[in-house]
Amino acid sequence: MTGQVCLLGCGFVADLYxxxxxxxxxxxxxxxxxxxxxxxxxxxxxxxxxEKPSLExxxxxxxxxxxxxxxxxxxxxxxxTKTCLEAGHHVYSExxxxxxxxDAQALHTLAxxxxxxxxxxxxxxLGEPAQTIGHALRQGLAGTPRAIYAELDDGFVPQAAYRKWxxxxxxxxxxxxxxxxxxTLEHAGYYLTWLMAWFGSVRTVVxxxxxxxxxxxxxxxxxxxxxxxxxxxxxxxxxxxxxxIVAPHNHGIRIVGDKGVLSCDAAWDNAAKVRFARxxxxxxxxxxxxxxxRIKLPGPTHPKVKRWGAAAMNFMLGPAEMLxxxxxxxxxxxxxDMALHLTEVxxxxxxxxxxxxxxxxxxxxxxxxxMPWAR
Numbered sequence: 167m168t169g170q171v172c173l174l175g176c177g178f179v180a181d182l183y184x185x186x187x188x189x190x191x192x193x194x195x196x197x198x199x200x201x202x203x204x205x206x207x208x209x210x211x212x213x214x215x216x217e218k219p220s221l222e223x224x225x226x227x228x229x230x231x232x233x234x235x236x237x238x239x240x241x242x243x244x245x246x247t248k249t250c251l252e253a254g255h256h257v258y259s260e261x262x263x264x265x266x267x268x269d270a271q272a273l274h275t276l277a278x279x280x281x282x283x284x285x286x287x288x289x290x291x292l293g294e295p296a297q298t299i300g301h302a303l304r305q306g307l308a309g310t311p312r313a314i315y316a317e318l319d320d321g322f323v324p325q326a327a328y329r330k331w332x333x334x335x336x337x338x339x340x341x342x343x344x345x346x347x348x349x350t351l352e353h354a355g356y357y358l359t360w361l362m363a364w365f366g367s368v369r370t371v372v373x374x375x376x377x378x379x380x381x382x383x384x385x386x387x388x389x390x391x392x393x394x395x396x397x398x399x400x401x402x403x404x405x406x407x408x409x410x411i412v413a414p415h416n417h418g419i420r421i422v423g424d425k426g427v428l429s430c431d432a433a434w435d436n437a438a439k440v441r442f443a444r445x446x447x448x449x450x451x452x453x454x455x456x457x458x459x460r461i462k463l464p465g466p467t468h469p470k471v472k473r474w475g476a477a478a479m480n481f482m483l484g485p486a487e488m489l490x491x492x493x494x495x496x497x498x499x500x501x502x503d504m505a506l507h508l509t510e511v512x513x514x515x516x517x518x519x520x521x522x523x524x525x526x527x528x529x530x531x532x533x534x535x536x537m538p539w540a541r
Contacts, residue, residue, distance in 0.1 A: 174221065183237065315418075319416045320411050407515070441461065
């Protein structure tokens with residue numbers, strides 16, 4: 167992997183990208199900008215990165231083929247990504263691509279018209295656990311998949327000591343943005359991208375969402391803090407996906423097949439174990455094997471990042487994939503269509519409320535080409 171990126175935004179998540187960059191040789195940072203001058207200097211001094219005086223300077227100085235990492239506040243994603251695309255740069259955006267579907271559509275249209283790549287985080291679908299499960303599904307290890315249960319519950323976050331959470335270079339955890347943006351927009355993609363990588367498009371979303379803890383700290387209105395969705399794929403099993411910041415921590419996924427259950431317990435860990443429990447009958451009792459077998463790919467996969475806080479993820483897998491696609495003149499696995507479809511599905515879940523009912527999706531994406539080490 168070789169190439170250059172620019173960082174737009176130096177908040178809490180930017181440090182996680184820098185930790186990941188340290189294990190990705192060949193990728194250089196051409197420039198960094200944040201509208202908060204104090205924060206910009208603090209971040210660049212800590213990581214020894216080149217700061218730029220303005221967004222215009224960042225984009226003007228970025229060499230052709232640079233990928234702009236949009237790490238700004240979620241509410242700023244649409245306008246800042248639009249500016250980057252208009253300047254002729256590929257964009258990797260932190261989630262969500264936009265907080266309104268019409269804005270996401272406009273970004274997709276602009277990127278397509280300019281022949282630019284527009285990818286959306288998260289990129290954990292490129293990681294070892296997701297790719298391992300994908301390989302097992304293609305090999306038919308569990309038989310035909312019939313149903314999937316996926317959980318992204320983070321515990322009762324409104325009572326957590328989140329004011330004490332700071333990044334390595336000193337940025338506070340942006341609780342105001344998190345509560346206003348919502349756990350579904352922030353987290354659903356960690357399993358939605360896995361599912362889309364394996365099965366492609368979601369045809370119909372049947373969901374409900376609610377704010378179960380009112381009067382959270384910060385500036386409202388606040389987004390739902392609990393959502394439950396049933397997803398119907400064009401070519402995949404029915405899936406239930408739950409997101410919350412109220413239920414006890416659970417980041418597990420279970421794929422139920424004719425022969426047994428594939429599972430993984432940690433969506434935010436690129437080294438998480440994938441297991442398979444074969445279904446069997448013991449003395450007339452139907453059950454899954456009590457000691458599941460670990461499933462591993464035969465060779466090396468990708469660089470890992472040690473755990474920091476809640477995550478042990480390589481946040482640079484996505485930008486690296488974009489740079490590789492540019493260098494190899496091939497389609498990017500994190501396609502423009504996937505970014506738009508992910509946004510439509512996620513917004514459908516978050517905004518479902520109590521009585522929306524079934525929602526037909528208007529966008530599509532194809533399954534992801536496996537990583538070379540997972541074929």
